[in-house]
Amino acid sequence: MNVNTYRQEINQMIDSLPDEELGNVYGSIEFIHRKYLFKKNLLDKGVVILELFEEAQEIMDLWDRAFAKNMSNEIKEAIHYSQFKWHIFSYKKQKCLEKEEARNAFDALTKNELYVMYQNSPDVVFEYNNANDVVAADFDFEQDIYIFDKNFTWTYVHTHESMCGPFFYKIV
Structure with a gap:
């Protein structure tokens, strides 16, 4: 047609x-x-977007192990972690930057290669290459999105709730 x-x-x-x-x-x-x-917008910035299907679950598990490693199963259950991973930040179980501080920290990073996942899309993780010009504002209309480096040293999360987040957490 x-x-x-x-x-x-x-x-x-x-x-x-x-x-x-x-x-x-x-x-x-x-x-x-x-x-x-x-x-x-991302493509106009020169970002190359790859969809990762076979590796998706493994990458999501690595996110859990990197950013929620000190959370017991009891704590995860109490904060409804399985519903939204970002509850580790909103329930103050993981110390992080919030709101404008989170946005500024994300914007200041060198971000050539990134992983991007959505809470409600467990079958795919996106890999962004040539992502140096990506900024927090690019994700303002996305919901429950997790952006993180390929070494799992930091994560930026934009939630669906205006009063929660965004969050930025860096492993020290």
């Missing part, structure tokens, strides 16, 4: 929907548009 055919079919589908469904359509299109702009 060509672009004009897609547009015609999309318009026909929208025209056939009752008005009360248009909000759902708008929300879906807005989400797709926001994801497109997010990726386009």
Whole structure:
């Protein structure tokens, strides 16, 4: 199908929907548009994005071992770690920088190669190469995203809750 055919079919589908469904359509299109702009911004900065599927679980486990290694299973359960890993920061179980201090610390880093994972996407981890121009503001509309270096020495987390985070934690 060509672009004009897609547009015609999309318009026909929208025209056939009752008005009360248009909000759902708008929300879906807005989400797709926001994801497109997010990726386009990174690509415009020269970032090379790779999707890692086979290595995803191993990288996520390494994140756990690096940044939550001093957390007992009891503490993890009490703070609902399995729901959101970033609870180690919001529940003050891991000392970290927050808000603008976290953003500034992330922006000050040299970040040629990064891993990026999302709390609710356990099947894929992204590898960003040539990521030196990436800044905290690039992730402002992302939810429950974990950005960290390939040596697992620091992590930057942007949550879905405006009153929680962002967080920056560096292993000393």
